[in-house]
Amino acid sequence: QGKAIGVLVMSYGTPESLEGVEAYYTHIRRGNPPSAEQLEDLTNRYRSIVGGVFPLRENTNGQVAALQRTLNELAGEGAYVCYQGLKHAAPYIEDGVAAMAADGIKEAVGIVLTPQYSVMSVGGYMKRAQDEASKHGIALKPVHEYHLHPELIDALSKRVSEGLDRFGERRADTLVLFSAHSLPAKILEMNDPYSDQLLATSEAVAQSAGVEKWQFTWQSAGQTGQPWLGPDILETLERLSDEGVPSVLVTPVGFVSDHLEVLYDIDIEAKKFAAERGIRLERIRMLNDDAQYMAALAESVIGLARRGD
Numbered sequence: 001q002g003k004a005i006g007v008l009v010m011s012y013g014t015p016e017s018l019e020g021v022e023a024y025y026t027h028i029r030r031g032n033p034p035s036a037e038q039l040e041d042l043t044n045r046y047r048s049i050v051g052g053v054f055p056l057r058e059n060t061n062g063q064v065a066a067l068q069r070t071l072n073e074l075a076g077e078g079a080y081v082c083y084q085g086l087k088h089a090a091p092y093i094e095d096g097v098a099a100m101a102a103d104g105i106k107e108a109v110g111i112v113l114t115p116q117y118s119v120m121s122v123g124g125y126m127k128r129a130q131d132e133a134s135k136h137g138i139a140l141k142p143v144h145e146y147h148l149h150p151e152l153i154d155a156l157s158k159r160v161s162e163g164l165d166r167f168g169e170r171r172a173d174t175l176v177l178f179s180a181h182s183l184p185a186k187i188l189e190m191n192d193p194y195s196d197q198l199l200a201t202s203e204a205v206a207q208s209a210g211v212e213k214w215q216f217t218w219q220s221a222g223q224t225g226q227p228w229l230g231p232d233i234l235e236t237l238e239r240l241s242d243e244g245v246p247s248v249l250v251t252p253v254g255f256v257s258d259h260l261e262v263l264y265d266i267d268i269e270a271k272k273f274a275a276e277r278g279i280r281l282e283r284i285r286m287l288n289d290d291a292q293y294m295a296a297l298a299e300s301v302i303g304l305a306r307r308g309d
């Protein structure tokens with residue numbers, strides 16, 4: 001590969017098949033197998049989503065290929081070579097780093113397919129990447145966040161405008177509800193930037209799209225017995241229905257792909273909950289391999305690789 005810079009593109013990962021759900025779930029639970037009931041519940045959620053059973057795998061593959069093309073255009077063929085590394089499924093983060101090492105890569109940049117930093121999300125990916133990179137003598141620089149990159153904000157703002165258009169005459173009454181994956185509330189004691197960055201992304205998108213009626217809510221909290229950040233989207237919808245809000249455009253800002261947490265938690269669960277309370281709920285189209293999103297990733301990678309420190 002000569003002097004190519006490796007780009008480790010990291011994403012959550014999804015099972016290969018319904019038979020693979022148990023191993024995947026066990027990995028998420030740090031080696032503790034789920035109960036039969038928990039496994040059945042998750043398997044049923046995968047069964048019920050549209051767009052194929054595990055759309056995240058194909059979407060991540062598409063994002064890595066599109067990022068490679070964008071880097072070729074911006075920096076020339078061969079300057080950057082992308083490798084995929086997943087958090088909870090093969091090819092794991094460590095596999096991606098080992099593939100770089102096998103190609104003779106000495107310098108690399110790591111980036112995660114989620115725009116905001118938390119020590120529990122991006123921090124976890126980067127620790128594994130850097131531990132493995134140092135075993136192979138690779139110097140890996142981490143892109144911690146890109147939550148205010150102008151191309152990202154513009155891409156999301158276009159999707160908000162397009163989503164609001166779907167409401168026709170009710171456009172002006174529609175509330176834009178930004179959302180992101182909840183995390184255990186203990187991150188607040190660690191001064192974690194996650195909440196602030198999510199709010200900053202939401203605010204920038206609202207401003208760019210000229211939206212005045214907006215709120216932020218959490219979604220997809222886990223059942224761990226510990227408190228998670230709230231309010232959850234279902235509680236928020238309950239309150240909005242009490243306040244007489246007729247329509248809501250859900251705008252996930254921490255997720256970038258069509259996957260379970262969007263196709264089930266928003267499109268099935270939250271949509272049904274809202275409908276039962278007289279609220280029409282729509283969701284923006286996810287970014288997937290959107291050209292502006294790819295530009296945000298590519299520019300973040302190149303900017304960091306060229307920095308001299």
Ligand code: FEC
Nearest residue numbers: 012013014015028029056114121181222223224259260261
């Ligand atoms: O489509 C798919 O197959 C995968 C969808 C998926 C994405 C995703 C993103 C994030 N998660 C984050 C944090 C946690 C924490 C726990 C946790 C648990 C699960 C479970 C499933 C799951 N997550 Fe996830 N997450 C996705 C899927 N996640 C399935 C297990 C069952 C359940 O709770 O529903 C709790 C772990 C524990 O038990 O200790 C914490 C965060 C993100 C967004 C950032 C990122 O993409 O990395 C944060 C996509």
